[in-house]
Amino acid sequence: xxxxxxxxxxxxxxxxxxxxxxxxxxxxxxxxxxxxxxxxxxxxxxxxxxxxxxxxxxxxxxxxxxxxxxxxxxxxxxxxxxxxxxxxxxxxxxxxxxxxxxxxxxxxxxxxxxxxxxxxxxxxxxxxxxxxxxxxxxxxxxxxxxxxxxxxxxxxxxxxxxxxxxxxxxxxxxxxxxxxxxxxxxxxxxxxxxxxxxxxxxxxxxxxxxxxxxxxxxxxxxxxxxxxxxxxxxxxxxxxxxxxxxxxxxxxxxxxxxxxxxxxxxxxxxxxxxxxxxxxxxxxxxxxxx
Amino acid sequence: xxxxxxxxxxxxxxxxxxxxxxxxxxxxxxxxxxxxxxxxxxxxxxxxxxxxxxxxxxxxxxxxxxxxxxxxxxxxxxxxxxxxxxxxxxxxxxxxxxxxxxxxxxxxxxxxxxxxxxxxxxxxxxxxxxxxxxxxxxxxxxxxxxxxxxxxxxxxxxxxxxxxxxxxxxxxxxxxxxxxxxxxxxxxxxxxxxxxxxxxxxxxxxxxxxxxxxxxxxxxxxxxxxxxxxxxxxxxxxxxxxxxxxxxxxxxxxxxxxxxxxxxxxxxxxxxxxxxxxxxxxxxxxxxxx
Numbered sequence: 001x002x003x004x005x006x007x008x009x010x011x012x013x014x015x016x017x018x019x020x021x022x023x024x025x026x027x028x029x030x031x032x033x034x035x036x037x038x039x040x041x042x043x044x045x046x047x048x049x050x051x052x053x054x055x056x057x058x059x060x061x062x063x064x065x066x067x068x069x070x071x072x073x074x075x076x077x078x079x080x081x082x083x084x085x086x087x088x089x090x091x092x093x094x095x096x097x098x099x100x101x102x103x104x105x106x107x108x109x110x111x112x113x114x115x116x117x118x119x120x121x122x123x124x125x126x127x128x129x130x131x132x133x134x135x136x137x138x139x140x141x142x143x144x145x146x147x148x149x150x151x152x153x154x155x156x157x158x159x160x161x162x163x164x165x166x167x168x169x170x171x172x173x174x175x176x177x178x179x180x181x182x183x184x185x186x187x188x189x190x191x192x193x194x195x196x197x198x199x200x201x202x203x204x205x206x207x208x209x210x211x212x213x214x215x216x217x218x219x220x221x222x223x224x225x226x227x228x229x230x231x232x233x234x235x236x237x238x239x240x241x242x243x244x245x246x247x248x249x250x251x252x253x254x255x256x257x258x259x260x261x262x263x264x265x266x267x268x269x270x271x272x273x274x275x276x277x278x279x280x281x282x283x284x285x286x287x288x289x290x
Numbered sequence: 291x292x293x294x295x296x297x298x299x300x301x302x303x304x305x306x307x308x309x310x311x312x313x314x315x316x317x318x319x320x321x322x323x324x325x326x327x328x329x330x331x332x333x334x335x336x337x338x339x340x341x342x343x344x345x346x347x348x349x350x351x352x353x354x355x356x357x358x359x360x361x362x363x364x365x366x367x368x369x370x371x372x373x374x375x376x377x378x379x380x381x382x383x384x385x386x387x388x389x390x391x392x393x394x395x396x397x398x399x400x401x402x403x404x405x406x407x408x409x410x411x412x413x414x415x416x417x418x419x420x421x422x423x424x425x426x427x428x429x430x431x432x433x434x435x436x437x438x439x440x441x442x443x444x445x446x447x448x449x450x451x452x453x454x455x456x457x458x459x460x461x462x463x464x465x466x467x468x469x470x471x472x473x474x475x476x477x478x479x480x481x482x483x484x485x486x487x488x489x490x491x492x493x494x495x496x497x498x499x500x501x502x503x504x505x506x507x508x509x510x511x512x513x514x515x516x517x518x519x520x521x522x523x524x525x526x527x528x529x530x531x532x533x534x535x536x537x538x539x540x541x542x543x544x545x546x547x548x549x550x551x552x553x554x555x556x557x558x559x560x561x562x563x564x565x566x567x568x569x570x571x572x573x574x575x576x577x578x579x580x
Contacts, residue, residue, distance in 0.1 A: 125507045129569075145505050173504065186492070187506035191513040194484070197545040199565035202476070205541070213575050214463065215435050216477035217415045221575035222512040223481040228569040231562035238553040249550040251495070253543050255487040260539040263528040272524065275489035275517035279419075285503050285511035 001027045001160060005065040007058055007080060009033040009042035009051075011128060012097050013071030014136035016168075017047035022138050023167040030065075032058035033133075034072075041133035062094075063087045067161055068117075070096035074236035077104055081111050081119070088117035093157035095120040099184065099233070100240040101149040105177035109151055120158045121177065123147045124170065125188070129228040142169035149177040185244035189237055192226050193249055196234075199227025291317045291356040291450060297348055297370060299323040299332035299341075301418060302387050303361030304426035306458075307337035312428050313457040320355070322348035323423075324362075331423035352384075353377045357451055358407075360386035364526035367394055371401050371409070378407035383447035385410040389474065389523070390530040391439040395467035399441055408445045410452075411467065413437045414460065415478070419518040432459035439467040475534035479527055482516050483539055486524075489517025 004020060006013045009031040017029050031048035032055070033039040039051035052058045062068045062084055070077045070084075077098045084094050094117050098104050105121045112119035126144040128135055146165045150158070165172060175183075202224065206212045213220070238245060262268050278284060294310060296303045299321040307319050321338035322345070323329040329341035342348045352358045352374055360367045360374075367388045374384050384407050388394050395411045402409035416434040418425055436455045440448070455462060465473075492514065496502045503510070528535065552558050568574060 125505055144507060147505065171504075173501075175501075183501060183505055186495070187502060187510045190488075191509040193549055194488075194513065194546060195509075196561055196565040197549045198480075198484075198542060199568040200549075200561045201541055201545040203564045203568040205476070208571055211463075211465075211473060212477060213571075214461075215415055215437065215473055216575050217434060219481040219485075219516060220477045222515065223484065224565075224569060224575060225512065226509060227565035229562070229565075231559050231566075234562065235558060238558055242553050246550050246553060249546055251491055252488060253546050253550070255491040256484060256539055256543050256546075259483055259487045259490075260536050260543070263532050263536060268525060268528055269521050271486055271490045272519070272521035274493045275486040275514075275519075276521075278489040278493040279514060279518040281498055281503075285506050285514060 001066040003028045003030065003061070003065045004067045004069065005052070005058065005061045006031045006048065006069045006071055007062075008070065008072035008076070009039045009048060009133050010071065011131045011133070011135050011140075012124065012126075013069065014042040014045060014047045014133040015138065015140040016069055016071060016097070017042060018045070018136055018138035019141055019168040020164065021047065023164055030061045032061070038133050042136070045133060045136060047133070047136060059083060059087055065092065066157055067093045067095060070094065070098070073233045074098045074100050074104065074240045076236075078107055081107055085111040085116045090115065090117065091155070091157060092117035093120060093155065093161055094118070095122050095158075095161055097122060097124055099123060099188070099237045101147075101177040101180045103240050105149050105151060112152070118152060118155045118158055120161060121149045122165070123149075123180065123184070129226050131230050131233065139169070141165075144170055146170040146172050147180055148172060148174045149180050150174065151177075181241050182244045185241055185248045189241060189245045190248040190252060192229060192234060192237075193245065194252060195224055195226035196229070199224045293318045293320065293351070293355045294357045294359065295342070295348065295351045295355040296321045296338065296359045296361055297352075298360065298362035298366070299329045299338060299423050300361065301421045301423070301425050301430075302414065302416075303359065304332040304335060304337045304423040305416075305428065305430040306359055306361060306387070307332060308335070308426055308428035309431055309458040310454065311337065313454055320351045322351070328423050332426070335423060335426060337423070337426060349373060349377055355382065356447055357383045357385060360384065360388070363523045364388045364390050364394065364530045368397055371397055375401040375406045380405065380407065381445070381447065382407035383410060383445065383451055384408070385412050385448075385451055387412060387414055389413060389478070389527045391437075391467040391470045393530050395439050395441060402442070408442060408448055410448045411439045412455070413439075413470065413474075419516050421520050421523065429459070431455075434460055436460040436462050437470055438462060438464045439470050440464065441467075471531050472534045475531055475538045479531060479535045480538040480542060482519060482524060482527075483535065484542060485514055485516035486519070489514045
């Protein structure tokens, strides 16, 4: 690849740029961010070769790129898609890193046709509770799952992008966009919202009482870690995956209620047995083997 | 100290023994466990010098010890307390590691008087999601908080025990037993029950479908880690701290409901703002500095 343009040089976009630099020394990487401080930080980190100053410059760079990576929140991706479809040609590829895929995949089917660039919807299951180029790492995707929800045939450019993702150290999986959104509601969006709700509740209950955190250990830390996550990204998840997310949260509420009502009954044993079984399963969530 | 008897050589009791061996090479450490395999494992790890074969042997060893450490679930602690009070004398100390403190502290006030050994109620805020001597570590308590809820004057033996706890690398705090139980409901018992509820729910929803865990990353792993915790210990927490725990779970249920009902309203921004504030506070839960 000769040129890749990354739109959105926050944590994910800048980490993609760093991983690309490791995987391919020949490719020129250009980056745009609506916040010039972010693209300046990405440039200072040596992730991108040039920072594009304006949206117009980003579109001009996109028109000359093999691949454009949209690494912005979901509704910003949806905004960029028609603009890119208008200036990019067959042989070129647009891909994205958005957290929800149904709306993006449906939009791609309408906008990206045989007469335009191809579009490969993607979603790396990687991140941190805080965003920004400054936290980016080339190794962010190592061992992570990178999901694809494509509905169109592979092209040479999409195959080349998949090879790069594999070179980042990712496992990959292709799945239906609706199933993606339901699964991600369970494994990612629900944990985020539960952590946000508990963190906000603890602020209301304890303010800056130091006793809480002096006493709290790993359980409190893990349960509230995602409380630091930015609203700007998660608002788009909440708006673009409302029904599946609301269904998982409702199920969680009911399950906590059930456990609370059984703190003094034998049913508590059954809940612990099921939880133990979930964690003991051969494919239970384990820390990545380093 | 010449002799310490540890009753319960699971994860906590055996870790205490290992930490004692590091802190004091002169002390003989004897251990009893209702499961002989656990005391045999503790002996094989070099944590205790001898494994006591029977409850009677444990009581005889207790009568000859400077300190007895009760490292068993809360109701087992409550069962051992009158038996130890009957055989131990002024100058000796009984202490414990129970997760809830109100019932234990009230019982200690009645059973341990000027005519008996002293009792120092304690609670190390350390552990793992799985129990057992095999997982014990001398460093388990390093940087952790060890809480005390004493209502009686210090004795030479209780001061010596506090010095050993400090030598384990612990911070310590003294607080009222009722406040202890309320704070621990928030920082420890609620996260446990939320994790158990979510893990049990995921088992019911997904069974052994590999997609869930293939896709899930750190968020799912952290949110369900405590799902592996043993019922035997947590049943006693649920029974001995029911009201504070039920109150925190009810508050969490209501907060998740509130967030779910506001996935598409500006109130979601406010919840994220509060959660961000909680995590950004100077005393927010941070990983231990290694």
